[in-house]
Amino acid sequence: MMIRLAGGEVVDPINGPTGKRDVWIEDGVIIEKPVSKRADKTYDVTGCFVMAGAIDIHSHIGGGNVNTARLLLPEQHAAHLKRPLHTPLANAGWSTFNTGCLYAQMGFTTVVEPAMSPSNALHTHMELADIPIIDKATLAILGNDDFLLSMIRDNASSAMIDDYVAWTVSTARSLGVKVINAGAAAAFKENIRSFAFDDVVPSYGVTSRKIVETLQSAVGRLGIPHPLHVHANNLGIAGNAVTAAETIRASQGQPIHLAHLQFYGYGTEGKRGFSSEAARLADLVNSTQNVTIDVGQVMFGQTVTISSDVIRQYSGMRTASPKKSILFDGDGNGGGIVPYRYRKDYYGSLQWAVGLELFLLINDPWRVFFTTDHPNGAPFTAYPELFELLMRRDVRNAKMDELDRSALELTTLASISREYTLEEVAVMTRAAPARLLGLDDRGHLGPGAIADVAVYRKGQDVQRMFRDAALVFKNGDLVVEDGVVTHYRWGKTVHLNLPPDKGITKRMQAYHEDRYGLSLDWFTFPDSAICRENPFAEVACKS
Secondary structure, eight states: OEEEEESOEEOOGGGSSSEEOOEEEETTEEEOOOSSOOOSEEEEOTTEEEEEOEEESOOOOSSHHHHHHHHHOGGGSGGGTOOOTTOOGGGGGGHHHHHHHHHHHTTEEEEEEEEEOGGGHHHHHHHHTTSBSSEEEEEEEOSSOHHHHHHHHTTOOHHHHHHHHHHHHHHTTOSEEEEESTTHHHHHTTTOOOOOTTOEETTTTEEHHHHHHHHHHHHHHHTOSSOEEEEOSSTTOTTTHHHHHHHHHTTTTSOEEESOGGGGOEEOOTTTTOEEOHHHHHHHHHHOTTEEEEOOOOOSEEEEEEESOHHHHHHHGGGOSSSOOEEEOOSSOOEEEEEEEEOSSHHHHHHHHHHHHHHHHOOOTTSEEOOOTTTTSSOGGGHHHHHHHHHOHHHHHHHHTTSOHHHHTTSSGGGOOOOOOHHHHHIIIIIHHHHHHTOTTSSSOSTTSBOOEEEEEOOSOHHHHHHSOSEEEETTEEEEETTEEOOOOBOOEEEEOOOOOHHHHHHHHHHHHHHHSSOGGGGSOOGGGSOSSOOEEEEOOOO
16 A cells, blocks of 8 residues: 655755655655655644654563562552453563554654573563564573683684674574673673773673673674673762773773663762763763763652663662662672662752763764663653753753752753753654664665654644654554554564574583583574564664
């Protein structure tokens, strides 16, 4: 069917300046305006902005930690009232299913789960397959696993490291690689409770710095489009901006992505020894072209922190709110679930301001990405409020009047006049994440792109505009009208096609049988696991 979106103002920085033009869709993709054919269906979108579907590069939407958080906090969702009969774990409280609906209502059409343990791939992909409408992707976690640390300790060749990383990404069906507090989870097993960039992992004799450098180089050599996704050391600790700066400088010109930089934007000034270093970090990012970051903005209210940074979560258990938490120490990666309420006190106010400073002081919207590190900084449903804070200084100033003045005085936020334009929002949430992930088929509205389209009604109420999209199309199917899901369809999980070397497969078989007494089949992902036609889509590596 041929569809025409007529009369809208198209915001598509990849394909030209913002202006009125029609958008044409046929068979799920964007097409040029046809010469002689007429549309089968025309939507009058006069008075609306038309943008590509948005992409979230860092949102914890599936996997063991997510479900453990739901089980820890049943009072936070409707499931505790009455659990439907025959509800699978992945849909307890309808949470997984609602994830796709809530994202689609805001115009998001692709979301990346950024922390999948490779041994948990089967569970994670089966849960992601239960999320409707949107496309998904995962990043595989490496950097605390015995096999990799042993290879680094034993000076394995670059080729062997590459084979292992490629095997992991391939068998886990991931789009890239993430490292979380490199080496710290392994050190935690030996009673170490703090771990810095140059600290050494006992029993292996390798530093966190060496692990990051090794993975960063392997990702580059393999042609994985997304740079190594780094959750650095010392998350959440006063003075940790030094750690972030060290990690950036250690990248030595090679692409690297720092996750949720807000949680690393802290200095030690002031009476409480907790201040903002966002301006200095932003300057460093601005001058280091190989670095991209996502923010991990904090918003106020109840949330739950979920992370495989077991040292951080162990430390955070003291401030859990409500007073309950879970910590587990797994092979390769541990994890922790710690509920937390961000209050408008000194610490909450400062964290909120640090995130906005990073958004507003990093000049290039191609290198700063829109996230709350869902749910760690805030649920992704807070995005419309965050868009408004970035696009309207008066709204920011009004919010600042509600917060702790002594905290804000240790930031530069009051002096920043920048307001994001719609074009910058389109780059940060569409074009840039598509390029960063190697997804050339989305993030823009040029001919050949998949027809993921979000239509928003113009208006002064930015929150309402982005909360309730007027129309959303996924692969050309109309799925949302006036902020309500009207049609359900299944998206796909996109992953890299990295054929594993036969030698590493045999080696991994022997390793798993020797270490776990289990066949490698327990850790691989059969095509038959998801009973649906074509649940995956392959993405090519860089040549």
